[in-house]
Amino acid sequence: NAGVMQNPRHLVRRRGQEARLRCSPMKGHSHVYWYRQLPEEGLKFMVYLQKENIIDESGMPKERFSAEFPKEGPSILRIQQVVRGDSAAYFCASSPPVGDTEAFFGQGTRLTVV
Amino acid sequence: GQQLNQSPQSMFIQEGEDVSMNCTSSSIFNTWLWYKQDPGEGPVLLIALYKAGELTSNGRLTAQFGITRKDSFLNISASIPSDVGIYFCAGRFGGTASKLTFGTGTRLQVTL
Numbered sequence: 001n002a003g004v005m006q007n008p009r010h011l012v013r014r015r016g017q018e019a020r021l022r023c024s025p026m027k028g029h030s031h032v033y034w035y036r037q038l039p040e041e042g043l044k045f046m047v048y049l050q051k052e053n054i055i056d057e058s059g060m061p062k063e064r065f066s067a068e069f070p071k072e073g074p075s076i077l078r079i080q081q082v083v084r085g086d087s088a089a090y091f092c093a094s095s096p097p098v099g100d101t102e103a104f105f106g107q108g109t110r111l112t113v114v
Numbered sequence: 115g116q117q118l119n120q121s122p123q124s125m126f127i128q129e130g131e132d133v134s135m136n137c138t139s140s141s142i143f144n145t146w147l148w149y150k151q152d153p154g155e156g157p158v159l160l161i162a163l164y165k166a167g168e169l170t171s172n173g174r175l176t177a178q179f180g181i182t183r184k185d186s187f188l189n190i191s192a193s194i195p196s197d198v199g200i201y202f203c204a205g206r207f208g209g210t211a212s213k214l215t216f217g218t219g220t221r222l223q224v225t226l
């Protein structure tokens with residue numbers, strides 16, 4: 001059973017470009033969470049999605065950031081018009097629809113904006 | 115957003131020593147989790163605590179859920195080189211599908 005798969009592992013974008021980060025949850029998991037980790041800091045919650053629904057986006061910046069989890073395919077975190085301050089590690093976690101299982105984290109995508 | 119306060123921020127210890135770190139919050143939680151993060155990797159869950167006062171062990175690791183629900187500690191006994199990494203606490207108010215609030219991390223380095 002493959003774990004949470006994130007790609008790409010590393011992404012370099014110039015200021016003003018768009019960044020697309022992908023997350024494939026573990027098999028059977030329908031809940032996805034995105035967290036951001038700035039250098040030397042802990043992870044900060046961004047958004048929680050279920051299939052085709054955004055459940056909690058209280059941690060998402062109001063502009064330039066969006067997330068989706070379509071019926072088919074991976075969850076996508078999209079950052080438009082990236083700025084240097086968007087440079088960070090972005091982690092996805094997934095959990096099953098029912099039960100008491102804690103979420104599993106992926107290996108992250110490290111975004112560098114130059 | 116809120117981050118939990120972890121201490122110490124970093125520590126150097128000798129192999130075989132015991133380690134203790136703690137985490138405090140201004141808000142109460144009904145779940146405390148402890149994670150380890152290796153360089154370039156995602157966090158890996160070590161211990162989960164679900165009841166105030168609960169003391170739980172996982173091998174050489176022991177963690178407790180503070181009685182006030184605003185703090186937790188993690189102990190590592192007889193440290194070994196592979197214990198090197200960053201340890202994060204995380205708190206949650208809600209079920210397993212709720213968001214986590216992470217601590218600032220404790221960087222552990224072990225010398226032989």
